[in-house]
Amino acid sequence: MIRSITQQKPMAEIIGHCEGASKVFIVGCGTCTTLTRTGGQPEVVKMADRLREANKEVTGWMVLPVACDELTSEALEENRDAIAGADTLLIMTCAFGVQTIAMHIDKPVVPALDTLFIGKEKAPGLFGEICVQCGECVLADTGGICPVAGCHKGMVNGPCGGTNKGKCEIDSNKDCVWTLIYEKLEKLGRLDRMRAYQPPKNYHVEPRPGRIIIPFDARSEDDGTKL
Amino acid sequence: MAQSFKDILNSGKFVITSEIGPPKGSNIGTMLHHIDILKGRVDALNVTDHQSSVMRFPSIGGALAIVERGGEAILQMTCRDRNRLALQAELLFAHTRGVRNVLCLTGDAVVVGDHKTAKGVFDLDSSQLLRMIRLLESGKDMGGNDLDGGVAFCAGAIVTPEADPPGPQMIKFEKKIDAGAEFFQTQAIYDLDNFRRFMDHARKFKVKVLAGIVLLTSAPMAKFMNKNVPGIVVPQPLIDELAGAPKGEALRRGIEIAGRMIREIREKKLCDGAHIMAIGKEEVVPDILKAAGME
Numbered sequence: 001m002i003r004s005i006t007q008q009k010p011m012a013e014i015i016g017h018c019e020g021a022s023k024v025f026i027v028g029c030g031t032c033t034t035l036t037r038t039g040g041q042p043e044v045v046k047m048a049d050r051l052r053e054a055n056k057e058v059t060g061w062m063v064l065p066v067a068c069d070e071l072t073s074e075a076l077e078e079n080r081d082a083i084a085g086a087d088t089l090l091i092m093t094c095a096f097g098v099q100t101i102a103m104h105i106d107k108p109v110v111p112a113l114d115t116l117f118i119g120k121e122k123a124p125g126l127f128g129e130i131c132v133q134c135g136e137c138v139l140a141d142t143g144g145i146c147p148v149a150g151c152h153k154g155m156v157n158g159p160c161g162g163t164n165k166g167k168c169e170i171d172s173n174k175d176c177v178w179t180l181i182y183e184k185l186e187k188l189g190r191l192d193r194m195r196a197y198q199p200p201k202n203y204h205v206e207p208r209p210g211r212i213i214i215p216f217d218a219r220s221e222d223d224g225t226k227l
Numbered sequence: 228m229a230q231s232f233k234d235i236l237n238s239g240k241f242v243i244t245s246e247i248g249p250p251k252g253s254n255i256g257t258m259l260h261h262i263d264i265l266k267g268r269v270d271a272l273n274v275t276d277h278q279s280s281v282m283r284f285p286s287i288g289g290a291l292a293i294v295e296r297g298g299e300a301i302l303q304m305t306c307r308d309r310n311r312l313a314l315q316a317e318l319l320f321a322h323t324r325g326v327r328n329v330l331c332l333t334g335d336a337v338v339v340g341d342h343k344t345a346k347g348v349f350d351l352d353s354s355q356l357l358r359m360i361r362l363l364e365s366g367k368d369m370g371g372n373d374l375d376g377g378v379a380f381c382a383g384a385i386v387t388p389e390a391d392p393p394g395p396q397m398i399k400f401e402k403k404i405d406a407g408a409e410f411f412q413t414q415a416i417y418d419l420d421n422f423r424r425f426m427d428h429a430r431k432f433k434v435k436v437l438a439g440i441v442l443l444t445s446a447p448m449a450k451f452m453n454k455n456v457p458g459i460v461v462p463q464p465l466i467d468e469l470a471g472a473p474k475g476e477a478l479r480r481g482i483e484i485a486g487r488m489i490r491e492i493r494e495k496k497l498c499d500g501a502h503i504m505a506i507g508k509e510e511v512v513p514d515i516l517k518a519a520g521m522e
Contacts, residue, residue, distance in 0.1 A: 160352075163390065164458070182395040197358075
């Protein structure tokens with residue numbers, strides 16, 4: 001499943017962002033940050049202890065089921081009093097959750113986490129980047145393995161000179177995605193795809209900030225489901 | 228007028244190029260000195276472009292200094308620090324100032340250098356940069372617009388004969404040739420049997436290949452490269468040879484090894500020339516040429 005991969009900010013930075021706030025309410029997330037152990041219940045409880053050690057009053061805490069979804073405003077309602085009593089909300093979700101909560105609450109929000117990338121758990125405890133939403137999918141030519149997300153330099157025409165024994169020049173624990181792509185295409189008998197020149201990418205398929213309107217009718221026709 | 232690098236490449240002569248590393252700072256005295264001692268002894272001089280992602284005086288500045296001092300410059304151009312607008316603009320500028328040769332590289336990762344938090348650009352890769360040069364030569368820019376005044380470059384690229392695994396590297400090599408590379412400088416090679424096998428393949432293509440010769444200065448330096456530099460394999464006998472040099476003589480031994488390799492490559496006609504990278508020891512490049520019997 002697609003996951004937002006996060007890591008906790010240094011405690012000193014978190015406390016710094018909470019300067020001037022003596023009362024704090026903490027919000028975690030039951031989905032991605034629970035999986036990454038950065039914002040599930042154990043981490044939220046531990047954070048509450050650390051805030052108290054820093055002489056903050058914790059007015060309460062909660063772990064939203066899915067911080068980024070539509071039900072977040074209703075879920076926050078359940079803790080209306082504790083939230084109302086806080087000067088600041090400390091959010092232990094990814095940046096999607098932080099922004100969703102900020103839309104519904106007129107209080108300062110402080111992210112406790114940095115959002116690193118969108119990826120998935122490849123093995124227990126090992127998270128990898130899968131897609132960077134480049135807007136110009138090249139997977140048809142690369143054996144279904146993405147070089148834009150998987151190569152440090154996002155190279156689409158084969159490896160750079162830093163590739164070494166199947167690993168990347170920046171970190172020998174990271175695979176060279178072009179070795180993986182080569183091996184996959186070789187197995188498929190499709191190395192001709194790697195020989196084909198890929199022109200420079202269009203970095204503005206959907207110019208940032210992304211915004212797109214998908215008509216309701218078109219959506220229901222295309223996927224064949226009744227909405 | 229002196230022969231251009233392109234003419235020399237196509238003349239059948241065994242070509243010698245070398246390399247200048249610009250300074251960290253505005254004191255260009257040493258760089259100019261290296262240009263002066265090398266410009267008349269080699270067929271062309273590369274200038275590195277923030278090599279290993281370490282910020283330095285720019286390659287275009289070094290290339291202009293070479294041209295101003297009557298040498299033949301090869302402008303190293305990486306895609307790490309400039310997007311396609313900046314790369315095209317710099318090529319227009321280089322052309323107006325007499326730079327006629329460009330070595331196209333993707334560039335090292337930012338995080339291996341000394342500005343680790345900088346944004347890596349990589350808008351293009353080396354094969355796309357090569358094609359862009361050919362496009363500029365046709366009178367168009369990458370936006371599809373006509374240029375008022377064109378350019379012409381002898382364009383080269385890099386290949387790593389000892390890449391592991393070799394398959395992906397060889398596809399990239401062919402893509403660079405298709406993209407318009409006229410010459411290749413190789414990553415440092417030390418095993419001439421392996422290099423011969425690479426050349427048996429490379430000879431199938433209409434490109435010139437210059438063997439990369441990195442001066443070995445000591446046994447620890449050779450071991451360091453084996454451990455840390457992708458695609459460089461210094462065989463154990465060469466390490467032993469350096470380790471066996473009398474105290475203070477390792478550099479002398481490294482010069483002999485480099486000279487011996489160039490001599491063998493030339494005499495056996497393994498490839499079209501050699502590119503000498505002395506990395507901080509540019510002063511001894513003439514000694515390497517002498518050891519190779521080329522001076």
